[in-house]
Amino acid sequence: MKIIKTSQEPQAVLQPGHLEDINRLSRTPLTEAEVYAFSVRLCDNEVDRDGERFAPRTLEQLAPLFVGKSGIFDHNWSAQGQAARLYRTEVMAEPGRLTQAGDPYCWLKGYAYMVRTPDNQSLIAEIEGGIKKEVSVACSVEKAVCSICGAPRGESCGHKPGEVYDGKLCYISLEEASDAYEFSFVAVPAQPHAGVVKGFSHHWEAACLKELVQGTGATMVIFDNALSPSQQRVLTEELGVTVMDRAARAFEGTHDFRAVRSVGTETRTTVRTVHYFQVSRAGELIECRVCADGFLYNMVRAMTGTIVYAAEGKLSPEDIPAILASGNRTLAGPTVPPGGLYMTKLWYEENVL
Numbered sequence: 001m002k003i004i005k006t007s008q009e010p011q012a013v014l015q016p017g018h019l020e021d022i023n024r025l026s027r028t029p030l031t032e033a034e035v036y037a038f039s040v041r042l043c044d045n046e047v048d049r050d051g052e053r054f055a056p057r058t059l060e061q062l063a064p065l066f067v068g069k070s071g072i073f074d075h076n077w078s079a080q081g082q083a084a085r086l087y088r089t090e091v092m093a094e095p096g097r098l099t100q101a102g103d104p105y106c107w108l109k110g111y112a113y114m115v116r117t118p119d120n121q122s123l124i125a126e127i128e129g130g131i132k133k134e135v136s137v138a139c140s141v142e143k144a145v146c147s148i149c150g151a152p153r154g155e156s157c158g159h160k161p162g163e164v165y166d167g168k169l170c171y172i173s174l175e176e177a178s179d180a181y182e183f184s185f186v187a188v189p190a191q192p193h194a195g196v197v198k199g200f201s202h203h204w205e206a207a208c209l210k211e212l213v214q215g216t217g218a219t220m221v222i223f224d225n226a227l228s229p230s231q232q233r234v235l236t237e238e239l240g241v242t243v244m245d246r247a248a249r250a251f252e253g254t255h256d257f258r259a260v261r262s263v264g265t266e267t268r269t270t271v272r273t274v275h276y277f278q279v280s281r282a283g284e285l286i287e288c289r290v291c292a293d294g295f296l297y298n299m300v301r302a303m304t305g306t307i308v309y310a311a312e313g314k315l316s317p318e319d320i321p322a323i324l325a326s327g328n329r330t331l332a333g334p335t336v337p338p339g340g341l342y343m344t345k346l347w348y349e350e351n352v353l
């Protein structure tokens with residue numbers, strides 16, 4: 001299960017050995033002057049507002065999983081692109097401090113760096129100035145269990161998080177960390193005294209990242225480690241369009257299109273030639289362009305419903321020739337609503353006019 005937790009207090013210094021850690025993750029060796037380093041309190045073992053907490057052992061398991069993972073904004077990869085990367089983590093104890101559960105308090109500290117660029121100067125200033133304070137983590141755990149009886153969450157064991165049983169606070173214990181995805185600065189007012197801790201404050205340009213970004217025209221750079229859930233969603237959307245386009249092209253050519261028409265209008269023949277049927281994304285819109293020597297009743301809407309089914313995995317683009325050959329309307333996708341369907345151009349053979 002995926003877990004998102006929020007805590008505060010980033011803080012930072014580039015300590016001896018840290019530049020080496022950073023350069024293990026960097027494509028090009030960086031100098032101290034090229035990086036801005038800071039530390040964040042990723043998560044702790046305190047019971048949170050949801051009545052959940054990471055077991056201390058879970059924090060130990062999360063520590064190595066977070067190394068190399070990125071820091072972003074509001075768990076959204078597309079919002080402002082990648083901001084920072086964790087190069088070192090460690091579980092910290094706070095002697096004398098106890099959690100609500102009554103055991104020693106501990107927390108997972110993350111050390112992150114950014115390559116200084118003209119574009120992220122304002123972000124660095126916000127971290128320095130304490131505006132970017134609250135940090136949230138996304139990770140996954142195998143188990144979420146009742147602290148009183150060990151029953152998996154969701155099984156009605158009768159214990160309620162927040163209640164006390166025989167002097168013991170009931171909470172949901174998050175255990176067996178399986179993955180860590182990212183940390184994120186979140187736009188939630190932090191508690192007093194929380195904040196990103198100071199790091200380096202040189203001002204200059206980071207040639208390597210700048211060149212990388214400008215040289216490729218990239219608007220976002222994805223490091224080649226595990227993808228975060230939000231990255232996967234973005235990629236899935238792109239893949240959806242790719243699948244739709246592949247499905248659409250299966251309709252091209254001269255075929256009997258009985259399988260993708262609505263009955264109601266008699267025609268001499270149901271054979272048509274589709275010159276092209278292409279799908280692409282334009283921002284938030286998915287554009288479908290289809291050109292044919294004629295269309296049967298609702299044919300474009302049924303073909304579109306069919307390629308949507310392909311994107312949804314309900315059929316494969318490779319199934320489409322057989323669907324057309326069957327002539328069976330029930331094998332193809334639904335007739336989609338007409339909104340957004342436009343006739344853009346008409347051609348006539350000269351001898352018809």
Ligand SMILES: [Zn+2]
Pocket residue numbers: 146147148149150151157158159
């Ligand atoms: Zn229980």
